[in-house]
Amino acid sequence: MNTQTTSLNAPVAQSRAAHMREIYRRYGIVAVLIVLCIVLSFSNPYFLTLGNIADILRQTAINGILAVGMTYVVLTAGIDLSVGSILALAGIISGSLVTGGHPHSAIVGIGAGLAVGAAVGAVNGLLVARLSIPPFVATLGMLSAARGLTFIYNDGMPVTDLPDSYLWIGTGAIAGVPVPVIVFALVVAVFWFILRYTTYGRYIYAVGGNAKSAKTSGISTRKIIFSVYALGGLLAGLAGIILAARTTSALPQAGMSYELDAIAAVVIGGTSLTGGSGSLGGTVVGALLIGVINNGLNLLGVSSYYQQVVKGVIIVGAVLLDASRKKQ
Amino acid sequence: MNTQTTSLNAPVAQSRAAHMREIYRRYGIVAVLIVLCIVLSFSNPYFLTLGNIADILRQTAINGILAVGMTYVVLTAGIDLSVGSILALAGIISGSLVTGGHPHSAIVGIGAGLAVGAAVGAVNGLLVARLSIPPFVATLGMLSAARGLTFIYNDGMPVTDLPDSYLWIGTGAIAGVPVPVIVFALVVAVFWFILRYTTYGRYIYAVGGNAKSAKTSGISTRKIIFSVYALGGLLAGLAGIILAARTTSALPQAGMSYELDAIAAVVIGGTSLTGGSGSLGGTVVGALLIGVINNGLNLLGVSSYYQQVVKGVIIVGAVLLDASRKKQ
Amino acid sequence: KTIRIGAAVYGLKGEFMQMWTNALKAHPAVKDGTVQITVFDGNYDALTQGNQFDTMITQKYDAIIFVPIDKAAGAAAVAKAAAANIPVIGSNTRVSGDKLTSYVGSDDVVAGRMEAEAIVKAIGGKGNVVIIEGPIGQSAQIDRSKGIQEALSKTPDVKVLEHKTANWSRAESLGLVENWLTGHPGQINAIIAENDDMALGAIQALKSKGIDPKKVPVAGIDGIVDGISAVKRGEMTTFFQDSQAQAQGAMDVALRAVLGASYKPRSDIWAAYGEKMPWGDGTAKSYTVPWTQVVPANAEEILKRIPKSH
Amino acid sequence: MNDLLVEAHGVQKAFNGVRALEDGRLSLRRGSVHALCGGNGAGKSTFLSIVMGIAQRDAGEILFKGRSVNFQSPAEALANRIAIITQELSPIPGMTVAENLYLGREPRRAGVLVRFNALVRKAQDLLDRLGFPVNARARMSSLSLAQIQLVEIAKAFSHDCDVMIMDEPTSAIGERETEVLFNAIRNLTAQGAGIVYVSHRLSEIFQIADDYTVFRDGRYVDSGRIADIDRAYLVSTIVGRKLNVAEKTRRPVGEPVLESTKLSRAAEFKDISLTVHRGEILGVYGLMGAGRSEYLNCVYGLTRPDSGEVRLKGRVLPAGQPRKAIQAGLSLVTEDRKETGLVLSASVRDNISFSAYRRLSRLAFINRRKVRTLVQSMIERMQIKTGSASLPVSSMSGGNQQKVVLARCFSTDPSCLLCDEPTRGIDEGAKREVYRLLDDFVSKGGAAIVVSSEAQEILDVSDRIAIFKSGQLVSLIDGHTTTQEDLLHLAS
């Protein structure tokens, strides 16, 4: 009977400790972010102003949205190098629909941009899920192909004179909060909810953790893999629309090498590139960390040359601090 | 007794089938390369000329050398995003030593370039092997930091007026064969030999295949992992020297995004990003495939935008053909 | 027999080079089939450009028009082509050495100087400015920064609060300037951008911080469509870089080198500039295309000069 | 000279502040086989990995040949002539058998060059000497689970050692190979080596062990000579209470549930026609490599048959679609839990529920209350020992992981259960529980196929027994009247 009691108590204690560890594991990087913010707020009086916080959030929104989609992809042990190109293609097609001789409404333009993003993402999904092309190769091919299509679509020229109704999604504000920030927050909320509370979300973890076991458990691994790329494309399309609206023109060269920052946000946020473990919360923190670093370095007036060195060191340092906290 | 016989025979038969599959697996992409070459030689009279073949090899040399180092890294389940930056840093330091008021000899300059490359690679190695930073983050940080140092080192200016003795490694030829091609061939030979015939080479596979088992077997997984990044840096340094010599000046912005092509060569060549399986031969074929695609598209005068689309399609198509052959 | 000319340009991702390419393809000799033109995208990489030179030499192109990513690195490629007796005409960006057959382009140092002077004038010779630079190490960045430096060194009352690269990118410049505006609230009196895209990003930043762009003078370089529109709205000034003159001028000089003295230039740019850029006999070592400041008054007219595709 | 090779006492180990091992104690005599016994999660593997230097102890003392030791790495232990066969197999899939066997100890030339021919020869010699049917040139990734286990065993034997630790070395192999292993063990002990042996197949312990030690809930509870105890005593010491073995009864058999007709897959199995009925457990027995696992995998849809078909309750099952199979009422406990049964990085909760989530959700939204109820009931029914359902499965002991697989398979309310070595690594107490669950399941109208390499287990559960040999069904016999001798005879 005595033994019985111990073994019943033990789990509870273990669970609490494990819970703490889990919090550390997930939120260790939050501590790093907070420390960085404190340092910056002492170094620059403007850092903690409302205006600057709005700047940071606005500047994080695009990479953040891409990183949300990337999190899904990386959780399945995949990678999507084509998000920057999809962003540009969706932006330019979307923009072209709301300008020119017979402009459509902003709603149509935005819908089309999202559709283009999702469609290109779906092609990635097919290549990876159905034709078993390694994600790196499939999306590298798409990185090149979608960029080419973007330039072909409008002969290499930007789409300008976007109507105000369209620009609103990039430049507007609701109750003082910039629209891109609101969109970003909504995306995070929805995708976080899906990942956590739906069967689909749990299946993403299963597929990334062990595809064979997932299949044995009756999960259609192909559909899951296909869908994360399609969703990633959809979000890249959304980011493309917001970026076009923010810069008031859809540029064919937009979003170049954005994939690196998006993946960085995911990995800094603790999601493993081998799939199956990680969280969207981590990604958001990772994206914010990158945003704060860029913002802080600009505020402090660090020169272009040194900025890159400092940025590299901070990124590695943040993950290092995070890792060493985990070890304790 | 009957069972015994079957079960003893089975492995042999299996092994022979496996052997054939292995050949397909390794050399399927060769078939794709050959088909591409045949198509191109029918499309353009210059393609199969000696001069053009020399062009292709020369053009492949730099990416090829980077890809050799990348193969080692990827075999350990790592990745090195910083090769392009290391290339630039090594190039500019090396170049600065052989120019200016008190120029050193080309040998010293080249030695210094290699040393710089290896040293920066070693830092990557320390971050990954000793501090357990995920390779993607560690080398992304280095991508940024090493590039910044490159700009700082010479104030953003290129190093020009490299002496002829130095230029020889990029522009010279021995018996008609361009020196970069010879260097590339030597690098491939040495690294192939190491990978295939030495314990070190086998341990690279072991660490990538199952780090835990490798460790249990008494292999110092840390040392192996450290060393592949250092070697990758060394080769990036070599590539930087050749590149500076080819373009007759060391540019601070050299090698940007070269990591993508290097990783692409590795993956197209059949090495798995999850580590433990792949071959250097595959990487060489992958690098040649990329070289031939670029060369062929230029020869055919395909316009830039369409080139990107075609390039993307061919890369995916090549891997797809390769994959479908494997399935058979 | 059609003449084969290769155009090796540093990169086709920006609007300016797109305009340049369109102008090249609109040259009368290309339109009537005398010349078959192939444009090689250097992808902002010196090695790629070197490789493309190899390909053009192997295929024995009749002439090469060259817009290098880097002055120094371009020299090696030019020397190789020259050794193969292929004339190389520089355009837009210079190459070191003397192996170029000729060069048709605008002087980026001058452009930097002009835009800095315009800004200084706009703020009455006194105040704080920020400078948004091109990608560090690229020729246009180096020269334009040099010009800006030269001009500002003569005006001790103008203080440079910040200078940093935004890599020719509108999005990058937007974020950068937003942060600068936060860090120096109310102190930035003018913005010097080394191209129009970055100037436009700066204007967006002003708007997003609720600042009227008309109150803060912004200068750019290039005269791309969006830039000229902004000039018309009174939000900036820019310096028109005549891509048509650079591209078609180079084409004419190339054809002169291939066909000999009998060739007469066919682009209408020579007539347009007249004495400001004389053809001579088409063998001058260098042709300098003048800059034109774009102001609301001439904006409409300059917009018409932007080369469109087809 | 000291007769004791290993003396350990008071060994403690906690993971994240929770004790997995409170008092590990063991004395290994020279030339003996020492059985380390205990229920799932008792701390056996934890203890052994500390002895081997894979994990570090928090407290306690370990004497090796009378000298206090504290190995920091397995390499150090190996250098001291201690070798281990770990419970979790961890092959390097891309390398050959020979390379895996002699990893780190390759025959060399000039210190760095691998002598491949010598390596293969040496490896093949070792495998042949042990009587293991494995080709040294084959890639690990092409081997069956059983063969991988044989390679791990051979690897341990390739070290000249004084102490060999075997943590469930036979969990994936058949009785014939076990016999081969036992001969090798006897050879080793005859030379004076000591062996620590862990197995949940108690008959093995009575066959090979000289001494025993029992851990329960991380504590040493008992030790002594095997000759002095009987099976019932050992079981009750391990479990901590008396176990009453349920008598096997014949249940009324109903209509056919699962039928396979002339199911074939090249090089795996041929023309297998079998029927299982409501209320029936069909045992499948055979030697290693007989094709039993392949047959089950194909029935379930993990692979597609070359010919033949499978019907469930009269309806043809679509080939190659496990998801459809589950929907139709099939469930499979796979042989290799690590490879195909579990998502190790995911939580216990997720692993139990993956197959049931569809059922436990509305419009894709998971009903968390229902999930909690399911998981709780499964944890109780299977006696799964875990701190919290949120912990990743990778932190559980091997036997508990196996129970999670079983739980997932029961969670979908199947009408027919396919079990491939369902009790692999499960302790005696829980094994009885599994048998009772199976009995319960078929009594309520379910049907089950159970593949096992343990003849006793097949006899304990089966109503009928199908015997496979080289991919063919050679006989179908009654499970209530057959003896162990009959089985072995028919299978070989």
Ligand SMILES: Nc1ncnc2c1ncn2[C@@H]1O[C@H](COP(=O)(O)OP(=O)(O)OP(=O)(O)O)[C@@H](O)[C@H]1O
């Ligand atoms: N890495 C780990 N993290 C957390 N807990 C662990 C870890 N490894 C083992 N444990 C816990 O330690 C306890 C003992 O596990 P151990 O593997 O030693 O048991 P075992 O006796 O070998 O059981 P089995 O017979 O099932 O193999 C278990 O409750 C297990 O959950």
Ligand SMILES: Nc1ncnc2c1ncn2[C@@H]1O[C@H](COP(=O)(O)OP(=O)(O)OP(=O)(O)O)[C@@H](O)[C@H]1O
């Ligand atoms: N000892 C062996 N000799 C030759 N081939 C083998 C051997 N063991 C397995 N195989 C190969 O693997 C296939 C099936 O192996 P596996 O061991 O999984 O079958 P099984 O009947 O399920 O046996 P068990 O599950 O008892 O190990 C065989 O068809 C055979 O090709």
Ligand SMILES: O[C@@H]1[C@H](O)[C@H](O)CO[C@H]1O
């Ligand atoms: O002149 C052009 C433009 O400024 C362009 O935006 C970048 O490259 C320069 O050469």
Ligand SMILES: [Mg+2]
């Ligand atoms: Mg165990």
Ligand SMILES: [Mg+2]
């Ligand atoms: Mg089996």
